[in-house]
Amino acid sequence: MTTRASFKTAALILLTSAALAGCTKKPPADLPPEPGPAVATDDGGNGSLGRPIPGSQADFVAQMMGADTIYFDLDRYNIDSQDAAALAQQAQWLSRYPNKRATIEGHCDERGTRDYNLALGERRANAAKNYLVSQGIDPSRLNTVSYGKERPVALGSNEEAWAKNRRAVTVTID
Amino acid sequence: MKNRRLLVLLAFVAAPALAQSAPPVIRPAPPVVAGDDGGLSGSVSDDNAWQDLGIAIPAFATDRDVPTSASAGSTDALGRALAQVITSDLKNNGLFKPVGPDALPRPAYPQVPAPEFGIWSGRGAEMLVQGSVRAVDGGNLAVGCYLYDVALKQLLRRAEWTVTPADWRRAAHKCADAVYSRLSGESPFFDSRIAYIAETGPKNRRMKRLAIMDSDGANHRFVTTGQATALTPRYSPDYKSIVYLSYLNGNPRIYIYDLDRNSQHLVTQSTNPTFAPRWSPDGKWILYSMAIGGNTNIYRVSAQGGPSTQLTNTPGISIGGSYSPDGRRIVFESDRSGSQQVYVMNADGSDQRRISFFGGRAATPEWSPRGDQIAFTHIGGNFRIAVMDPNGGNMRTLTNSWQDEAPTWSPNGRIIQFFRTERGSGKTAIWQVDLTGRNERRLPTPVDGSDPAWGPVRP
Numbered sequence: 001m002t003t004r005a006s007f008k009t010a011a012l013i014l015l016t017s018a019a020l021a022g023c024t025k026k027p028p029a030d031l032p033p034e035p036g037p038a039v040a041t042d043d044g045g046n047g048s049l050g051r052p053i054p055g056s057q058a059d060f061v062a063q064m065m066g067a068d069t070i071y072f073d074l075d076r077y078n079i080d081s082q083d084a085a086a087l088a089q090q091a092q093w094l095s096r097y098p099n100k101r102a103t104i105e106g107h108c109d110e111r112g113t114r115d116y117n118l119a120l121g122e123r124r125a126n127a128a129k130n131y132l133v134s135q136g137i138d139p140s141r142l143n144t145v146s147y148g149k150e151r152p153v154a155l156g157s158n159e160e161a162w163a164k165n166r167r168a169v170t171v172t173i174d
Numbered sequence: 175m176k177n178r179r180l181l182v183l184l185a186f187v188a189a190p191a192l193a194q195s196a197p198p199v200i201r202p203a204p205p206v207v208a209g210d211d212g213g214l215s216g217s218v219s220d221d222n223a224w225q226d227l228g229i230a231i232p233a234f235a236t237d238r239d240v241p242t243s244a245s246a247g248s249t250d251a252l253g254r255a256l257a258q259v260i261t262s263d264l265k266n267n268g269l270f271k272p273v274g275p276d277a278l279p280r281p282a283y284p285q286v287p288a289p290e291f292g293i294w295s296g297r298g299a300e301m302l303v304q305g306s307v308r309a310v311d312g313g314n315l316a317v318g319c320y321l322y323d324v325a326l327k328q329l330l331r332r333a334e335w336t337v338t339p340a341d342w343r344r345a346a347h348k349c350a351d352a353v354y355s356r357l358s359g360e361s362p363f364f365d366s367r368i369a370y371i372a373e374t375g376p377k378n379r380r381m382k383r384l385a386i387m388d389s390d391g392a393n394h395r396f397v398t399t400g401q402a403t404a405l406t407p408r409y410s411p412d413y414k415s416i417v418y419l420s421y422l423n424g425n426p427r428i429y430i431y432d433l434d435r436n437s438q439h440l441v442t443q444s445t446n447p448t449f450a451p452r453w454s455p456d457g458k459w460i461l462y463s464m465a466i467g468g469n470t471n472i473y474r475v476s477a478q479g480g481p482s483t484q485l486t487n488t489p490g491i492s493i494g495g496s497y498s499p500d501g502r503r504i505v506f507e508s509d510r511s512g513s514q515q516v517y518v519m520n521a522d523g524s525d526q527r528r529i530s531f532f533g534g535r536a537a538t539p540e541w542s543p544r545g546d547q548i549a550f551t552h553i554g555g556n557f558r559i560a561v562m563d564p565n566g567g568n569m570r571t572l573t574n575s576w577q578d579e580a581p582t583w584s585p586n587g588r589i590i591q592f593f594r595t596e597r598g599s600g601k602t603a604i605w606q607v608d609l610t611g612r613n614e615r616r617l618p619t620p621v622d623g624s625d626p627a628w629g630p631v632r633p
Contacts, residue, residue, distance in 0.1 A: 077468070113538050113557075123491065
């Protein structure tokens, strides 16, 4: 029943975002992480039963269910409520495993100049880092790296792909 | 008999110079310009007039055919190759329509300093480039270059260079430069090199390598292996090193790559990410941008190392930077007003003023080596290459494609290179356009290319 309810909510969100097309910032449709090589999983973190070892990057990805990544509006780096919820989830996990360090990767869509996108990716990664720190995570555990527009996950040249590429991804270090 | 052959050839040549893309032939002299001084009377600033100028460039003559260690072969083969390189140079910059050695009779060695003008005027050639190539002591090559006005039967310029066999193309570029600057009144630029990023692989796993080549794409060399992503190179003014961004060790940092030693070192020891490196015109300083806590500002450091001086200090992203040719001012990009715009400041960071006020965003400014223009990427929907005066006036866009970015100037400030990204595939290529916007062409590179950086005329 809970599942059904959340399905309804999801459908509602989808409808709403469709209605607001243009000003919505979230990548449409498939918010859960994309299958494929884009998500940094580590097979080494898999336990004997195929379940990730608690505290591994594989565990982090599995627990986050997509919340390891937050998305940004065009040319923006602010953390909105949806991002905040995702980062709070990340902070919870990081608090549970206080010896784990993480790198936050900042990315941009292809519709920006190269230098500027490098700086903007860094700004996005920093915004995510600052939020995690505000949630009690020690800043010395968190690194940032910007890839600018160099590492897209969605390969199209359209609004949908660009929305998926404007992101900050938290990757824990095994 | 020889004359007869020539006549037959002439008949073919005189036959219609059809479409623009037809094989190069010398056009018959326009009847209106039949006057004796018709050759050089055009205004230099009127590019159209120059396109009609017929320049004949027959194979260079040699006193005797001897083997050389040059890639083009013996002196005889070199003579033809030299004329071909000069023809391509002059043709590709769009101002001239030269006819090269494949379509022309080759003058004998004694004719080089004393041309048979009748042959060339009969072909409708207004200008004639002849030359010679000889093997000289020490295995070097002496290359002579003569520019004649055919109607006036007059020598306009003569020069000779001695080069090593490996540098034979430089002699051709210098001859093309001599012809170009004598006829256009502009400074030379062909004898120069380009650093860029060679790209291969799919869009989400692009391999990006530092690469260098001559201004015409020859003498190409991959400098880095591609294991670490390389971006935004700039040749040092003396061509001895390249400053660029590398993800070596996982984080974006600026390195100076020494081309003689094939070694590199960090520009600064900071643990913060550094981007967008640029040389000062005298090669003594490097501008770079550094992000601290998400804010990016512009710094200056000696090319020898040492402490950095912070030049901008505003919230947001200030990045890039390009010195005026006299080294006294810097044009850069900042989003302090809310979107990417172009600003100028004094070289010490004082008097920062925005100069772009024409709608859309303005990024990646580059000061022309002549000082009179600033090239930049204009973002308004699509990305276009544009120029403006150093005070922000007279903005003109030169290209119109989906995504053209990162302009770099030819050494004489008449041509701009940039890179063009294809929508969807993300494939990139290096293009160039002249200041009229009319002459646009793609540069030949072995693989995809981006981030071109054109160096000065070689020392």
